[in-house]
Amino acid sequence: MxxxxxxxxxxxxxxxxxxxxxxxxxxxxxxxxxxxxxxxxxxxxxxxxxxxxxxxxPGALDPLTKELIYVAVSVTNNCSYCIASHIAAARRAGMTDEMFGELQAVIGMANETNRLAVGYRVPLDDGFRD
The missing domain is CATH 1.20.1290.10 (AhpD-like)
Structure with missing residues (x-):
């Protein structure tokens, strides 16, 4: 295309x-x-x-937080274009190498624990309900 x-x-x-x-x-x-x-x-x-x-x-979340979320979702969705674009934007908004490394660890952990919770069909705790 x-x-x-x-x-x-x-x-x-x-x-x-x-x-x-x-x-x-x-x-x-x-x-x-x-x-x-x-x-x-x-x-x-x-x-x-x-x-x-x-x-x-502009909103309740600062620009860096929004870009970090965008990177996390893009990594999870395997969108190489969005990953590159939003890493660049996150860096412009102040993301450091240390922040990037920690973000990747959080993304990996969230994906792992999400799959485990889905695979095991973990029931929702009463304390987590609305």
């Missing part, structure tokens, strides 16, 4: 509006390949960008 990357010069006006917003919001001079690929379907590009901008923008 990489043949479907839509560069700015070839983008339609609605796609350029989204590209411009991405570049302005992220303070970069070009959009990355994820967005260029989605641009083949402008409504998907617009919807995904608006959702991501809202969710990853």
């Amino acid at each position: 990489t043949k479907h990357l839509i560069e700015y010069a070839q983008a339609s006006a609605p796609v350029r509006v989204v590209y411009d917003d991405i570049m302005h919001t992220r303070q970069v001079d070009q959009v990355n390949n994820f967005w260029k690929c989605l641009a083949a379907h402008p409504s998907t590009l617009e919807r995904t960008w608006q959702s991501l901008k809202q969710i990853m923008g």
Whole structure:
């Protein structure tokens, strides 16, 4: 599908509006390949960008925490593109090598214990119920 990357010069006006917003919001001079690929379907590009901008923008969680969560989910889902993209973003937000190592340990442990709990069909403790 990489043949479907839509560069700015070839983008339609609605796609350029989204590209411009991405570049302005992220303070970069070009959009990355994820967005260029989605641009083949402008409504998907617009919807995904608006959702991501809202969710990853200011909120109760700080930017680094959001990026660490994104890395953890991306590792678990085996999305190499998202892993690379969000590790870079996490580093820009302050993630250190030590934090990265600890994050990987937590991801591995969570995946292991999740599989054990599912495999053993561990019943929920009364104290954990709402």
